[in-house]
Amino acid sequence: MTETATPALLWTPSAERIGRSQLHKYMQWLRRERGRDFKDYDSLWRWSVSDLEGFWASMWDYIGIKAYKPYDKVLAKREMPGAQWFTGAELNFVDQVFRHETASRPAILYSSETAALQQMSWQTLREQVGAMAAHLRGIGVKRGDRVVAYAPNTPETIIAFLAVASVGAIWSVCSPDMGLNAVLDRFRQIEPVALFAVQSSDYNGKHLDKGDVLAALIAELPTVKNLILMTGHSEHALPDHVQTTSWAGVIAKPAALTIEPVPFDHPLWVVYSSGTTGLPKPIVHGHGGVVIVIMVMTALHNDLGSDDIFHWYSSTGWIMWNAQVAGLLVGATIAIYDGSPSWPDWNRLWQFAGEVKATFFGAGAAFYANCQKAGVVPRQVADLSSLRTIGSTGSPLSEDSYAWIYDQLGKDIWLTPISGGTDFAGGFVGGCVLMPVYAGEMQVRCLGADIQAFDDNGKPLQNEVGELVCAQPLPSMPLFLWNDKDGKRYHDSYFDMYPGVWRHGDWIRITPRGGAIIYGRSDATINRYGLRLGTSEIYRAVEELPEVLDSLVVDLEYLGRDSYMPLFVVLRPGLALDAALKDRINQAIRKAVSARFVPNDIFQVAEVPRTLSGKKLEVPVKKILLGQPAEKVSNPGTMANPGSLSWFVDFAKQRAA
Structure with missing residues (x-):
């Protein structure tokens, strides 16, 4: 897929907005303190990924990180996995929070x-x-x-x-x-x-x-x-x-x-990102890496500072909770809401934003789509006069949602969708307040993040959809996965397809303007309303039921379409899938996993497609259901039951009709 026409221009920054932005201030600082003069964001980004040591050292100084001991080297070991950042330094995440303590505004x-x-x-x-x-x-x-x-x-x-x-x-x-x-x-x-x-x-x-x-x-x-x-x-x-x-x-x-005081790479937290097999991956991030990478996203790409009131709707089970808390790193007042975004109706979060006088409002892409469907008119239900910025993440934001946000919130709002991940607690693609916003497109690749689209052979693509990769290390990439003593699971999770290059598992296209469009997951991981889950967790819940012999689930999240997650089950001989069994399956998922991962539909199939080694063919089935020919996504010679795909081909045709 390539671009054939320039998308609609939705927003252009004013000179006043640019002048007071955090990114503009950083570029002025670089000119004054480092003698580096960049004419635009693109030249700044290219420097940030061609001179990793220079860029990250500048961020350390610009942020003013409080350290008990200085660092010896910015990047002592460069390879992925295993890069070593800011060796010798000692600090603590909590110090970076309380250096902003003040009586002039709430925390x-x-x-x-x-x-x-x-x-x-x-x-x-x-x-x-x-x-x-x-x-x-x-x-x-x-x-x-x-x-x-x-x-x-x-x-x-x-x-x-x-x-x-x-x-x-x-x-x-x-x-x-x-x-x-x-x-x-x-x-x-x-x-x-x-x-x-x-x-x-x-x-x-x-x-x-x-x-x-x-x-x-x-x-x-x-x-x-x-x-x-x-x-x-x-x-x-x-x-x-x-x-x-x-x-x-x-x-x-x-x-x-x-x-x-702890070393730069001392573990701060364990977060979880599920693969398609086994238990959820327990990902360990370090104090220093989290501080410096999240500060780049929060201050420079989201343009947040100490005068902001920052709300990003999240549960504690999503990495955006960590990102919300990280608003404290720049001295912003964080505004948190505990509850459902749709109770008593879809107006509630907008009302909360008005109550707190939020300057930045963020949510998952599905939230905006649901508000549009529900007929929400945010400015009629809340005083949003303080609002300057809207953020979105979790899944691709459709062009319809871009249009709805500008129709409802006004042409002065800066819309900054971002894409990153739990896996490295940061952003790969984000906003740039210096540049225009185009419908359906995230503005820029993030500073320090060497993001490219690769084909299957590891060749960079221009203006074509490919695998999202990060070609150079970031300070917040995982230190390790817990209980992964030889590092094999870490390696296999991110570096098995392109040795030495981080493969994230998303489809991406880098546009001619230097922005990016994410088209959904390229692997079988489920991305349900912004929360990622491994299919194995659903299989465990479903296949514990005595009636279910086998199962397969796919998430058909794709840009511009509603999320659709069907579950396919193989039942014991003589059994049929009725309403009562569907309810039992849904209840099992709700109890063992979460209500968020209850499927949209459940279908009975004769068999689940598998490889000769017994692996479920989730990605080929997903590609077939997204419209790709079966002969291009699977090799019958490597399958234990090649005839099983015909049911899914027919199913895809029925859905497309």
């Missing part, structure tokens, strides 16, 4: 389905992080220990994260909307010593008792010795073999915040 604004808007001052944030960090030290949590949370998007969860990071322990969080099996699949791998948790939560107008899930988590995580109970109540009793403390009891004991 956090927050609301939920059941609570009115409240605020937390920087002083209160520091005091509560200090008290929680002292408690963690008191119960024996030390550098390198894993501390996990089963918690929603509230200030308490942010406080817990900052407290964990401040003592040099390693953080990991799962959202309460995730099923028990999905949470255990993640937390078991990293053997946590302590757990933050809620006993109940509110979502979509319902009060959900999570006491039974929490009790099971404690029972199934034998390394957890301490539990810090956050908010909520439950009728379910908790196991008594763990030391339990209430959140309120800890916070009531003041303690000064003491921050532990």
Whole structure:
């Protein structure tokens, strides 16, 4: 697919907007402090990927990173995987947050389905992080220990994260909307010593008792010795073999915040990105890499500073929660909402944005599409006079959504869709406030990110759809995957197709303007409303049912179309797929994984296409359902059951009719 006409021009920055932008200020700083004068963004980007050491050193100085020890080398080891950044440096993520402490504006604004808007001052944030960090030290949590949370998007969860990071322990969080099996699949791998948790939560107008899930988590995580109970109540009793403390009891004991200096590559958190086989990948990112890469995205590509009120709707199970918290790194006030974006209706988040006077509003692409379908008129339901920027990510934003945003929010709004990933906690493609916005197109490749489109043979493509790759290392790329001692799983996840080059798993086209369009996943990973999941997690839930012998699921996320995720099941002989069995399958997925991953449709098939070695042919089936000929996406000679594809070919024709 290549471009045949220039897309519609939707926005052009004013001279005033350019002049006060963070990116303009950085370019002025480069001219003044480094003697580097760039005429436009393209020349700046090309320098940032041709002189990695020079660019990242400039970011270190421009940001003014607080370090306990300076670095010896910017890039001591260059290859991927295994690049070594800012060797010798010692710092801590938490220091970069509290250097912005001030009494002139709040740190956090927050609301939920059941609570009115409240605020937390920087002083209160520091005091509560200090008290929680002292408690963690008191119960024996030390550098390198894993501390996990089963918690929603509230200030308490942010406080817990900052407290964990401040003592040099390693953080990991799962959202309460995730099923028990999905949470255990993640937390078991990293053997946590302590757990933050809620006993109940509110979502979509319902009060959900999570006491039974929490009790099971404690029972199934034998390394957890301490539990810090956050908010909520439950009728379910908790196991008594763990030391339990209430959140309120800890916070009531003041303690000064003491921050532990750690090496640049000391683990900060474990996040999870699922492949198509096995357990979710436990990805480990470091303090320094996260700080410097997220600062590039937050300050330069999203144009956020200390005068902003930053809201990005997210659950704690999505990397955008981490990105929302990272707004504190630039001193912005972060505005967080805990609840469903559609309850009581699709107006709610716009109303929240008006209540907090948000200057930046971000959400998954599906949110905007749903608002359009629901007939939402944002400026009629909320005072959005402070709003300057709209962000989008999670899945491709269609041209219809671009048009809707400008129709509804006005021509002065800067729309900045981004594409990146949990895998490296950053952005590959993002916004540039210096440049125009064209319909359906992300503006630029991010600074320091050598992003290209490759064909199957590893050749760069110009203005054609190919595999999204990053040809050079970034400081926030994973340190390692937990329990991957020889690095094989890490290598196979990102470097198996193009040795030494990161393959991300998306289809991308670099446009003649230097922007990019993402066309969806190029692999079998599911991208459901911005949350990624491995197909294996769905298979485990479905195939535990005695009626189901085999299954296959694909996510037909593709630019300009609604997300569509069908599930295909092979049943025991003599059984037919009726409404009752469909409901049982959906309930199994809802309970074990999440309601977000319940399929759009379920179909009965005679057999699942497999290779001679038994691997399910998810990607070929996905390509067939997206309209590609079967003979071009599969080789019958490598299949155990080549005739099985004919059903899917017929199914694709019926859908296209």
